[in-house]
Amino acid sequence: MLSKFRLVWLVAGRELKDQFRDWRVLAPMIILILCFPFLMNEFAKQTVDFLNQYQANLILDRFVPFSIMIIGFFPITISLVVALESFVGEKERGTIEPILSAPLDNWQLYFGKLLVGVATPLVASYLSIALYLFLVLDQDLNMPSFMVMVQLFLLTTAHATLMVSAAIVISVQSTSVKAANLLASFIVIPVAILMQGEAVLLFWGNEQVLWLAIVGVMIISLLLIRVGIAHFQREYLLGREIDVINLRWIWQTFYRNFTGGSKSFRQWYLGVLPLAMRRVAPAVLAVGLIAFLSLWMGYDWIMVNVSDMVHSASPERLQKIESSISQLPDLTNLQGSISAPFLFMNNTRAVAFIFLAGLFSFGVLGILLYMLNIGVVGGVYALIELLGMNPNPLFFAGVLPHGIFEIPALVIGSAIVLYMGAVIVTPQTGKSMGEVMIELFADWVKIFLGVVVPLLAIAAIIEAYITPGLLISVMAR
Amino acid sequence: MIETYELTKQFNDFLAVDSVNLSVGAGHILAILGQNGAGKTTTVRMLTALLNPTRGWARVAGYDVVKNGHDVRSAVGVLTEQHGLYMRMTAVEYLDFFGQVYSLTASARKLRSDHLLEYFGLTEASHRRIGEYSKGMRQKLALARAMMHDPGVLLLDEPTSAMDPESARLVRDEIARLKSFQRTIVICSHNLTEVEALADQIAIIYRGRILIQGTLEELKKTVLGAPEYEIKFSFDWDSNGVELPKGVEFLSRTADGLKVRVENPQEANPQILKHLFAKSASVMALQEEPRTLEQVYLKIMAQAKGSENVE
Numbered sequence: 001m002l003s004k005f006r007l008v009w010l011v012a013g014r015e016l017k018d019q020f021r022d023w024r025v026l027a028p029m030i031i032l033i034l035c036f037p038f039l040m041n042e043f044a045k046q047t048v049d050f051l052n053q054y055q056a057n058l059i060l061d062r063f064v065p066f067s068i069m070i071i072g073f074f075p076i077t078i079s080l081v082v083a084l085e086s087f088v089g090e091k092e093r094g095t096i097e098p099i100l101s102a103p104l105d106n107w108q109l110y111f112g113k114l115l116v117g118v119a120t121p122l123v124a125s126y127l128s129i130a131l132y133l134f135l136v137l138d139q140d141l142n143m144p145s146f147m148v149m150v151q152l153f154l155l156t157t158a159h160a161t162l163m164v165s166a167a168i169v170i171s172v173q174s175t176s177v178k179a180a181n182l183l184a185s186f187i188v189i190p191v192a193i194l195m196q197g198e199a200v201l202l203f204w205g206n207e208q209v210l211w212l213a214i215v216g217v218m219i220i221s222l223l224l225i226r227v228g229i230a231h232f233q234r235e236y237l238l239g240r241e242i243d244v245i246n247l248r249w250i251w252q253t254f255y256r257n258f259t260g261g262s263k264s265f266r267q268w269y270l271g272v273l274p275l276a277m278r279r280v281a282p283a284v285l286a287v288g289l290i291a292f293l294s295l296w297m298g299y300d301w302i303m304v305n306v307s308d309m310v311h312s313a314s315p316e317r318l319q320k321i322e323s324s325i326s327q328l329p330d331l332t333n334l335q336g337s338i339s340a341p342f343l344f345m346n347n348t349r350a351v352a353f354i355f356l357a358g359l360f361s362f363g364v365l366g367i368l369l370y371m372l373n374i375g376v377v378g379g380v381y382a383l384i385e386l387l388g389m390n391p392n393p394l395f396f397a398g399v400l401p402h403g404i405f406e407i408p409a410l411v412i413g414s415a416i417v418l419y420m421g422a423v424i425v426t427p428q429t430g431k432s433m434g435e436v437m438i439e440l441f442a443d444w445v446k447i448f449l450g451v452v453v454p455l456l457a458i459a460a461i462i463e464a465y466i467t468p469g470l471l472i473s474v475m476a477r
Numbered sequence: 478m479i480e481t482y483e484l485t486k487q488f489n490d491f492l493a494v495d496s497v498n499l500s501v502g503a504g505h506i507l508a509i510l511g512q513n514g515a516g517k518t519t520t521v522r523m524l525t526a527l528l529n530p531t532r533g534w535a536r537v538a539g540y541d542v543v544k545n546g547h548d549v550r551s552a553v554g555v556l557t558e559q560h561g562l563y564m565r566m567t568a569v570e571y572l573d574f575f576g577q578v579y580s581l582t583a584s585a586r587k588l589r590s591d592h593l594l595e596y597f598g599l600t601e602a603s604h605r606r607i608g609e610y611s612k613g614m615r616q617k618l619a620l621a622r623a624m625m626h627d628p629g630v631l632l633l634d635e636p637t638s639a640m641d642p643e644s645a646r647l648v649r650d651e652i653a654r655l656k657s658f659q660r661t662i663v664i665c666s667h668n669l670t671e672v673e674a675l676a677d678q679i680a681i682i683y684r685g686r687i688l689i690q691g692t693l694e695e696l697k698k699t700v701l702g703a704p705e706y707e708i709k710f711s712f713d714w715d716s717n718g719v720e721l722p723k724g725v726e727f728l729s730r731t732a733d734g735l736k737v738r739v740e741n742p743q744e745a746n747p748q749i750l751k752h753l754f755a756k757s758a759s760v761m762a763l764q765e766e767p768r769t770l771e772q773v774y775l776k777i778m779a780q781a782k783g784s785e786n787v788e
Contacts, residue, residue: 003580007577007578010574010577010578014563014566014574017565017566017570018565018566021565022565094557094559094560094561095559095561095562095563096561097527097555097557097558097559097561098555098557098561098575098619098622099561099578100527101525101527101550101553101555101557102550102575102578102579103547103548103550103551103578103579103580104550104578105547234527234528235527235528235529238522238528249489
């Protein structure tokens, strides 16, 4: 096994040596490592002077961790160029074929490139951060706590892994360095948005949520690495020469997979759709189990976090809350104002949003949204219970009638997203990544139109015309 | 040893290689000839386990190219169309890197690299960056890389292109030496003289299909017909009415002799001479008309294009 890793080191070592002999890579990195901490320090000084006028100590405390995160980020963006051209650059220079013809396994070649791709920006980031900390020590600024330092260290590592693993996927799939560099915006922009969120968490000072963010970024990074290896095919690296969007081929591939060769709607509905459903079945089971977990999590979260608040509330306050809750759904008005098309559109949009969120995160964000949706139900159940009411009749009357259709629609709609993520990270022999994506999209459209939409339509009709009546009768009792 | 059966490769709508059957034994050289884009590189890439065949199979050094890609790549040395050299490395570093990739020990790497660099006349430049090398030097270094692990099978794409005559000769000698050491060699080349000198078997490929393959003699016989001979007489001897033995076809009369086509020269030529001597003909020479691989190649190509136009 060690000898197999030796080849990974060998590939990485050669790449690294090559980089250190290229002043076009070295010079910007050195300038960035040395100059940016000084710039940031100067900016910090000015900010501190400004904030001191207003006694904004809390912001001052959080300013250094924020600066560390930014300083760590910049060298990664510059070094991304190295990862972006790792495979496609070799292809353009004509050096890829001898190395592909050598007895190296795909993963050895991939990890060799990945190692250098991650290590170079990380070393640059760590050096830059170290220099900045040295400068911070010299000033009257609070150093972050040890735990925050660990989080920042991991966050920088997670950012580098995320960006480089995505860059290498792009490098493997691109046909030119130019195309790879253009596609890099699909890495830099989402990561920049992610960092804004992380900056909010840093200023908020919620360490727990920041840990979740670190874990989330790490999971996505690992999935990206898995995707890269799964779709790494020597054939495609050598075979494809030109970047052409073949709309005809895209449509034909989609149409072929969508219709599955069926001649009539009946044939499609009874033959092709069940086949797609069978493929998604394990994911449906998994998402079904996740539903129970989410219900419990929602229930538990309310019980832990809200029960103290409810128990410490004065009787008058409690009575006020209870009466307002019992009056909340003005069901007589609700029947008229919330129509079936409105409910249908709302639920369809939610499932489509889960799909979109899952599409860019291998299903992870989609499933998180799904868990949030289901978790709310568990939370509401717990809240009603905390207020001393029996939630069961309300649930049987208010959720179950339309839930019989709506919940399976949500489960199936989310299961496809999980299935898509699983397929993308699994090697598909003889198929390009584009082909796999089109086939998956065809499966999603099939199930969405054939199963999810009809279920949501029935649920919307029941929710609009039957559920309110049942709820009124239960609440009247 | 290389064996293929109905080896086919299709890229979307494009059929790059169509049902290629090859068999090259140890100690043999096969030359694949064809226009640019005929399918030579794709065939070689399938034999290197870089591309998976769409149909058919191939075994290289006893390994299946689909099932045992790693073993195939270990057993094969490839000289690719593009040299694939790392310009910031020195020749010594480059060969050492590939030696390590092929799991050679440090001493074996040093020995092999020193030998190859010396053989190809690169020792003096061995510590210079490859980026500073001339085109010919780069070609030699790429060839040295392909030979670094002393592979049992060599797949060489244009091994002497960009080389000066002296270097080309050096490479040809090395290929011939490797052949005598029972290596299996496939050469893709446009240099027909070189192919004539080296190849035991020749395959001509056109639009992915092998049009013809065999030894040079077989190709000449099949494409150009039976060999032609010129009989020269020392003085004006009246060859009118001379009867030729069976299997000898009269073609034309030249200024000082005859041109004939002989089906079976081994048997017929002595008969011709015997017959002419009996007629007191003053035969000065009986020599085969030179027929080159180029003639074979051009005729085959013309036929292929002609039949395509007819279709």
